Amino acid sequence: MRSSPTPEDVAKEGLLISRIKNGTVIDHINGGEALNVMKILGITGSTTESLSIATNVPSRNMGKKDIVKLSNRELSKTEVDRIALISPKATINIVRNFKVCEKKGVEIPILIEGSVRCPNPGCISNTNEPIKSRFAVLPEGKGLRCLYCESVIKKDLTSHII
Amino acid sequence: MSFESAMARLGGTSLSVSSVEACSIAKGETLADTIRVVSGYADAIVIRHPKEGAARLAAEFAHVPVINAGDGAGQHPSQTLLDLYTIRQSMDIDGIDVALVGDLRYGRTAHSLASALSLYGVRLHTVSPKGLDLPSSLVNDLTEKGMEIIEHDDLTDVIGQVDVLYVTRIQRERFPDSTSYYNVASSYRITPELLVGARRHLIVLHPLPRVDEIDPRVDASPHARYFEQSRNGIPVRMAMLLKVMQ
Numbered sequence A: 001m002r003s004s005p006t007p008e009d010v011a012k013e014g015l016l017i018s019r020i021k022n023g024t025v026i027d028h029i030n031g032g033e034a035l036n037v038m039k040i041l042g043i044t045g046s047t048t049e050s051l052s053i054a055t056n057v058p059s060r061n062m063g064k065k066d067i068v069k070l071s072n073r074e075l076s077k078t079e080v081d082r083i084a085l086i087s088p089k090a091t092i093n094i095v096r097n098f099k100v101c102e103k104k105g106v107e108i109p110i111l112i113e114g115s116v117r118c119p120n121p122g123c124i125s126n127t128n129e130p131i132k133s134r135f136a137v138l139p140e141g142k143g144l145r146c147l148y149c150e151s152v153i154k155k156d157l158t159s160h161i162i
Numbered sequence B: 001m002s003f004e005s006a007m008a009r010l011g012g013t014s015l016s017v018s019s020v021e022a023c024s025i026a027k028g029e030t031l032a033d034t035i036r037v038v039s040g041y042a043d044a045i046v047i048r049h050p051k052e053g054a055a056r057l058a059a060e061f062a063h064v065p066v067i068n069a070g071d072g073a074g075q076h077p078s079q080t081l082l083d084l085y086t087i088r089q090s091m092d093i094d095g096i097d098v099a100l101v102g103d104l105r106y107g108r109t110a111h112s113l114a115s116a117l118s119l120y121g122v123r124l125h126t127v128s129p130k131g132l133d134l135p136s137s138l139v140n141d142l143t144e145k146g147m148e149i150i151e152h153d154d155l156t157d158v159i160g161q162v163d164v165l166y167v168t169r170i171q172r173e174r175f176p177d178s179t180s181y182y183n184v185a186s187s188y189r190i191t192p193e194l195l196v197g198a199r200r201h202l203i204v205l206h207p208l209p210r211v212d213e214i215d216p217r218v219d220a221s222p223h224a225r226y227f228e229q230s231r232n233g234i235p236v237r238m239a240m241l242l243k244v245m246q
């Protein structure tokens, strides 16, 4: 846990993104996925809060990474789970009064409920039945399997996120 | 129908909600509601539904056991159980060679059977017209489960290598005109001449009804087991009903 950015951080991101007073910093997003993270958070058009995005920032561990900083917002568990699907290495830093007071990784859930739409038009989960879509997360990044019709989503997960 | 007669033979009765489309979906009722209501009338529910996953949904909302009698293009487990039973009457299923012949793209009985056979270390041979081959997603799934799958262009190539020949219907409407249908269908037809090259214990299965896929002259051959397979439908369904209600 640290209260201020290291010189390395400043060199890397300092010019790109300013610090926030209260809110959430989502770091180590897979390079190029920041806009999909925004989509998951429902930030698609106008927003009144300040918001910074950096994409394809050089990263020692990841090659390239994206960063999203949101003022005055903390994420729900569902939002964090959805981010885990597209960026399993992401870290969520909660900032209060310029200090990172909580830092956690994301965890890929075993079961995803209601966040993803089944790509099979003949699937019962795409009707007006009173159910949520339900997917099992397959091991080793092999995608998601619909628990109703057994269709598998292998790639381009974000386009299926509701 | 077959479940109704199976139930009757067990001494029970059955109610049929024959056209779900007509009586409930038309009124805007969800399948979930229909199932909640029907499960108050019966000790078990057998469901056949056009949407994939419908049986799973039904099982969530029912207070009684649910049997999937076919959901959309999905699974057809009751047919598969009777297929497995028919094979086992003739041989041990472990490690045998099974050929699936015909429309393997749309034939859900073939999909269900292939998935089940992957549990028995069976080597799968496929013989199908171009464009009607096994869906690649299913091939991937089966291969991941360790199943060996061999594609063949010609029935004569495979006939001497297999223990079970599972023939499915090639539907006329998959072809642009009747000439191309007849050309394709005739090259996938099972005849006594073809069976000359078969292993002695080979059995020929077909989920019936057949059209042109099996020459009627094959009916008298010791290889033919499709009528027996069809008759097995009743005891296998009786067993399924008993099993879920016990």
Ligand SMILES: [Zn+2]
Pocket: A118, A119, A120, A123, A124, A125, A146, A147, A148, A149, A150, A151, B053
């Ligand atoms: Zn589905």
